[in-house]
Each structure stands twice: as C-alpha cells, then as structure tokens.
Amino acid sequence: MTQLARLLRESRGAAAAEMALVTPLLLVILFGSVELGNYFMNEHSLVKAVRDGARFAARQSFTNYTGCSGSPGGTVVSETQDVVMYGYLGGTTKLTPNIDASDISVTTSCATTAGSETMEGIYRGRATGAQIVTVSANVTYRPVLGAFGFDGGGFDLNASSQAAVTGI
Numbered sequence: 085m086t087q088l089a090r091l092l093r094e095s096r097g098a099a100a101a102e103m104a105l106v107t108p109l110l111l112v113i114l115f116g117s118v119e120l121g122n123y124f125m126n127e128h129s130l131v132k133a134v135r136d137g138a139r140f141a142a143r144q145s146f147t148n149y150t151g152c153s154g155s156p157g158g159t160v161v162s163e164t165q166d167v168v169m170y171g172y173l174g175g176t177t178k179l180t181p182n183i184d185a186s187d188i189s190v191t192t193s194c195a196t197t198a199g200s201e202t203m204e205g206i207y208r209g210r211a212t213g214a215q216i217v218t219v220s221a222n223v224t225y226r227p228v229l230g231a232f233g234f235d236g237g238g239f240d241l242n243a244s245s246q247a248a249v250t251g252i
Contacts, residue, residue, distance in 0.1 A: 142247035152194035
C-alpha cells in the first residue's frame, strides 16, 4: 500500500501527461487557424480580382454593349477573364488558385428609367438606358491542408461585382 500512495503523490511526469492531453487540441486550433486564414485570403483575392474585372469591362467601348442582356461583344469577355485571372492582360501567374476562364462570367444588363426620369450625361439619348456589366466568379476552394488529406469540404469561393459602362 505504501508503494501505491507514494506513486499517487509523485508529480514528476505530470507536465508530460498534461502536454500529451492538450497537444491534439492545440494542433487542431493551429491548423484550423492556418486554413481559415488561407480561405479568407483567397476569398479577398477573388473579390478584388472580380471588382477589377468589372471596372475593366465597364471602360470598354459602347459599341461592345449593344444589347440589354447576354454577354458583351468584341473581346470584352476574354479580356475581362484575363484581368480577373491574372490581374492584367496576357498574364501567366493566377491571382486566385484553381481559377479558370470557365469559372468567370461576364454579362450585361440595362438600367432603364422609371416614370418621367430621363437619362443624363453619357447615357443621354440612349434608348436602352444605362448599360451595367456584371462580372461573377465561382471557384472551388483548394485548401492548404490538402496535402494531409483535407479536401476542403466542397467549399466554393464566390464573388460578383457590377459597374456602369462608361465607355472610352
């Protein structure tokens, strides 16, 4: 009995035992923080890229925006996809991992006047109203921890931005 009592009072291995119990929780918190930070960084990068793409598309010539629905004409769609993917025309390094041109859509619509309002400024006299370009992207999230078998749970990165076409 004295052997057992002496063993219960012993505290030399307590720190190692406590560390062994807490380590898995600390690792989950550490890797979870890394993954969450990566997700928000990629989401921010995609939102900024889509916003830049909408600004780029909005500054293209009015001749590319003849209809109030569908995609703009000319090379606006492909060039806008380049701006969203690479940050500039003719780029090679993607800003957001796992993004392709098929993930990006560029559409146009018209804001028409209501009641007795009339269009002014650059839209004066246009029968179709103010042209609005919408750039959207939906990209499958690629996790940092994918090397360890974490597949990301099917999360997607989504972004959309609109801009009034001002032409050049």
